[in-house]
Amino acid sequence: MNAATAARPRLATQGYFASHWRSLDYFNLYRLTLTMALVFTGVLFGASEMFTEGAGERFQAYAFAYLVVAALFVLGIRARWPGFQVQLTTHIVADIIFTVLLMGTSQRLADGMGLLLVVSIASGGLVGSGRLTLLYASIASIALLLQHSLSILGYSPTNSSYFQVGLLCTGYFAIGWLAHTLTQRALRSETLAQQQAEELALLNRINALAIENSPDGLLAVSGDGIVRHASPRALALLGVTTPVVPGRTRLEACSPELARLARQLSPDATPTLNAPNGPLRVRCIPLATADGSRVLVLEDQSLAAQAAQRLKLAALGRLTANIAHEIRNPLSAISHAAQLLSEDTHDPTQVKLTGIIENNARRLDRLVEEVLTLNRRDRLKPTSVNHAALSALIAELQQAEAIPADRISVNLDERLHFQFDPDHLRQILWNLLRNAWRVCSKNPGCIQIRLHQQAELALLEIQDDGTGVPPEHQSKLFEPFFTTDAQGTGLGLFLARELAEANHAVLAYVPGAWGARFRLSLYGST
Template identity: 75%
Template structure:
């Protein structure tokens, strides 16, 4: 058996809210109820002296017709066709015509039936937001006056009763004016509420976008430990893989370490948390709600430290770029003077001092060059490398560092192909080879450069046979200005990693035995 089709949404009506149609629906429900009551009244009192001879059956006919018309109006309201104002005017006109006809059936019921039109006029003003209210009052007044006039001409009424009919018509206009004033006030309130609702919805969308794109994770937690909201960034930082249902999931179930820490952190204070994905700093912000809710802000300290390092290097780079010529000119003079001093020195002490000056001058020059290279990290000019080009680069750098040919073993597949900036790749391989040769045993085969491909991923490894890295140095390996060599600048590995990231690659240290191994991972190309 096929499932029932979903109800189609009602078509919109320009210039009217959904509340207008609901009000019209309720008004028609009143008319249906009134029509049923009139039908039963005709059945119960149709043969009584309340009606003149034969008028009881006519009263019942009018009542049944009114019931059928009210039932048909239900279909128009549901379809919202024709327009709202047309339907409302048709409702009021029907009420006026039917009530006028009912008034002709009994002089005793004429006054009471006339009061029914007051309800129709008031409902027309309230439902229609005050539009055409005075028109409805005028239509009802004209209909009552015409009916009363025909009754006088027919001898069923006397002329003195015009005063009562005039009061009834004045009541129609008074009710119409009051309904108009009330509906205008209600309409202003509804428009203001709609405007505030739209602004609140826009503010909620802005807040949602801000939370989703925030580098910090945000968790809203009730006083009883139930999670009210968890941003995707917070779940990623905490390493939470299970679904979190707001208002149901407890913080202790999805992040027990954070739950224990949240009980200790007071508003306005901070604490550290070691999560599976990162080292976090946790801040607590109270929301001042009856359920003692609070927001836990999770900041990734690793990213903050990297950002601080980039700012520091950027500032240093700008400073060095501005004074590079001022530094290099005195360095050139110092180096030249040291060479002259070495040539003219006749004792070992003078030669040794000249060598010290030259070594430190070269060290300063290399420091300036590395920082300047860091400033040019985003100036990419990628080129295609294959196995022969990479092997040629390794051999060129080997000769520049005066490394014996048999000390370097190169092994890579002939199908190797990848994209990389040539200057950046030269700087990376040069730093890695220089460090590897410095700490190796300086024997045949001490350095091993290898490459392998796996799908679209290319991995280039450079390993040495030295003592490797101490465990306490692994966390600081890529930090700027960290070095274990008194002659080093501490920028080589940091610069190599920055250049790798600029080319969408990743440089990492591979733990293992038999020396140090660094791996450059990047995407390959056909």
């Protein structure tokens, strides 16, 4: 037998399972016990008046042969060969043959030995799932009638009549029919139980996947504060780093504040918990169990705020895009008319007024362009950006903003390159460079641009030597229409972050000891 055969499951016959083979093994164990008892009976009483002359030796020989055959059946069951139904039929036929042979050795034991076949037929029906049960009853009845007829023809004394034998044969069929009926009912129940078990297992897998992928954290807690289940999301939201053992870990060990809150939490209340990773809204769902178990649902408030922000921005984007298209044409006409007026007049007051019109028209045009760029952020055409391309882009923006060359210190790792949409990168750097130039000291080296590698990330940083961003404004930096510049639109940093996210990068403000530092984190390679 090779390794593949040895590793094969012990299910050898289609339609039969390990439970069938186990039942057949128990049935054969009964047979081994019975045959050993018969062997001892022959040894102890073979010379008694229970047997006629020479019959005791035959009884011992039949009983010993019966024991050897039962022992051989053990090998077949272990090997699962031949098939289950073949082995079961062989077992029943062997029982019938040896029982009839043993009955013929002693008329005093014949009636009792015939009753042993009832056990074999019933066991065969139960073990074999009701298959061929009536056939076994038929074979046993025929064998019993033949044995009784041979006894009469051989002029052997007998205590039984055909009527008694017929009653015993009728009992065989009754037991066979009953075993068949009970087995079929048990099989239907077993099939139904197996289907329900499979459905329950599927439902458990679905529930496990739903819990693991839920944006909310779920904690099942008993009435005495023992954690019965904790989803990975719940542990992450609570900032729990120690292992949680279901059924042993107490809620106080995970979050004392949540444990205190849970003791006085009603199903209708939704208080807020200040967790290490941000505020959480807590809901309680009672499980209606005897021990007062309940499920605590932890909702990340930041996710809800982000979802609301996305909805607001989506609606705002659609609105502003429509307005921007309607504004651009009359805005161009206003700007053109202001230029014509400034050319046809020498009145200083009128020249000043037309200049104000032109400046504000350009400001509105820039606002319209930023809004349209925001709505085109998903139209990506990424290319590989290396040291040379980034240096050329910085020089171009420096010239566009009229920044002297010595005011910017550039330190770029020549080995790094990354994928980015060039128009999006130009827009991001333009916004950051313009803001830095507006707030810096205008001294040489007042703006520093650095590209370096950290782990698998390429970090592009722009830092100025200004006063920095006040702490109360840092959380609002990337909100739309937030600005501290009277001439600003409030969309520059918001647009820069949106374009960075569209290119799978992250734009963030890095608090420092001096000035303002913005970092663009993206996946780069050398």
